[in-house]
Amino acid sequence: MQKMREMFISKPGNQHILELRCFAHAINLIAETLHTIVKTRWSSVAKCLTLFILLRAPLEVLVAIDKSRAPAKVINIINNRLFFHDIENLHKIMPPLAYAMTIIQSSSITLADCYLILSYLCLTTDKFVVNTETQTFNKFVGKVVDIRLKEFQNDLYLSAYYLHPKYRSAGMLTVGRSAVYRYLAEYSKKIGNNLATTKNVISALQRYEIKSGPYALHFTQGK
Structure with a gap:
């Protein structure tokens, strides 16, 4: 299997x-x-x-x-x-x-x-x-x-925690964030993105983490 x-x-x-x-x-x-x-x-x-x-x-x-x-x-x-x-x-x-x-x-x-x-x-x-x-x-x-x-x-579950709008890496140490960036960069490359696109993804993640620009929305729990 x-x-x-x-x-x-x-x-x-x-x-x-x-x-x-x-x-x-x-x-x-x-x-x-x-x-x-x-x-x-x-x-x-x-x-x-x-x-x-x-x-x-x-x-x-x-x-x-x-x-x-x-x-x-x-x-x-x-x-x-x-x-x-x-x-x-x-x-x-x-x-x-x-x-x-x-x-x-x-x-x-x-x-x-x-x-x-x-x-x-x-x-x-x-x-x-x-x-x-x-x-x-x-x-x-x-x-x-x-x-x-x-x-x-593994870093998949850690990345899911990082990306969840309710948590946004709450309590995560620097080593954890680095692991997430590395995992998502590798995934971006795996699905065919070039280096420039991957860098843009990481930059967007950093803005997402600090709730900057379009990522400043508050999380609302669905029913």
């Missing part, structure tokens, strides 16, 4: 086409790899894990009073501290993934939004890896997220 995409895009008439991977599928693969406790829609896993945590104390009291109320297998699980410890660790990472999926599946999603979600997941995962007590699990989560999101950490 990858070779077919590359062959299609390499044709002279398709140079303007950009190759994109499915961001939502990547997040699904992260959740799938974590081997969640319950078998349900993974976007609902966070809620299920929350219920496990909330019901832990009542269940422990229940089986302590009368063990006949539940099968021995269930009682062993309820009394297993490691089981709930694993749930608590998993619960710390699943809500951010569920939130990200909710945004990604929106009908109004843009590549700029994908960039923001990508940044959010990277920061959240880094924080999780640092704070989680279980070293083996946190390293595993960090590795899984890094592998799945690596292909999206």
Whole structure:
């Protein structure tokens, strides 16, 4: 499939086409790899894990009073501290993934939004890896997220964030702007523009960034 995409895009008439991977599928693969406790829609896993945590104390009291109320297998699980410890660790990472999926599946999603979600997941995962007590699990989560999101950490999404009229490179460092200019200049050359046209594009981007001239319009969120 990858070779077919590359062959299609390499044709002279398709140079303007950009190759994109499915961001939502990547997040699904992260959740799938974590081997969640319950078998349900993974976007609902966070809620299920929350219920496990909330019901832990009542269940422990229940089986302590009368063990006949539940099968021995269930009682062993309820009394297993490691089981709930694993749930608590998993619960710390699943809500951010569920939130990200909710945004990604929106009908109004843009590549700029994908960039923001990508940044959010990277920061959240880094924080999780640092704070989680279980070293083996946190390293595993960090590795899984890094592998799945690596292909999206490119200048295309950064450029989309830069070009979005709502953001206009807000908070972007000089190195980020340079990466955007370089990426868009390469794309301009790729689609057949000459050097003079490419320079005009970069000049227009700089005016766009500072809202100069025709780029001084304010962004209005559509319904």
